[in-house]
Amino acid sequence: MSKIVNSSFYLGETKTVARELIGKILVRILPNGSRLTGRIVETEAYLGAKDPACHSFGLRKTKRIESMYLKGGHSYVYLIYGMYYCFNVVTREKNEPEAVLIRALEPLEGVNIMFRNRKVTREQDLCSGPGKLCQAMGIDRSFDGLLLKSSPLLIEGGDGSKFDLISSPRIGIPGKGVASSWKLRFHVKDSTFVTKK
DNA sequence: TTGCCGATTACCT
DNA sequence: GGTAATCGGCAAC
DSSP states (O other), rough: OOOBBOOGGSSSSSHHHHHHHTTTTEEOTTTTSSSEEEEEEEEEEEEEGGOOOOTOOOOOOSSSTTGGOTTTOOOOOEEEEEEEEEEEEEESEEETEEEEEEEEEEEEEOOHHHHSSOOOOOOGSSSSSSHHHHHTOOOOOGGOOBBTTTTTTTEEEOOOOOOOEEEETTTOOTSSSSGGGOOEEETTTTTSOOOOO
């Protein structure tokens, strides 16, 4: 059984946290105690005030992004395109609104429940995208602003395996000048569970 | 108040 | 390859 990640982990450099979240386990605990878990295989770093692609660029503050201003280790969940949710882990200190977007998981426990939550037939289609994994794990706006250390949502340390990592530009943010080419996306090399082309 | 667009996805030709 | 679905933020009217 893996250990819950200590909150101090999330206070470091956001790019480092994004890289080191690869291989850790996202755990969703249902009201009946069932565990839905997946190994994190793809992440992206969003660097707050100085990052034009980040919701908190220039320290913008709205109701939607209030949780980004919480201390590292909280969740930031928002609605995108009016129909999908994206799950982020807040990093750094309070009032330093940076975060890591969790883009893909390799399903581990509770796979049959994930199949019930999404209408797909292949396991590779369950959590291979930020909107997909929220659907599979039943994460919505009510999970925004939670401390990721207990039910219903937390992150565990994983099995300590090492992975070959690839870094690349972030997906879906064209037209943001130099920020569009920053290599802030990380994923496990050769994983079949990452975002598809 | 209106209109456009987004850290997406599924389904269409 | 293209585009509809559908809501909140925000700039423009």
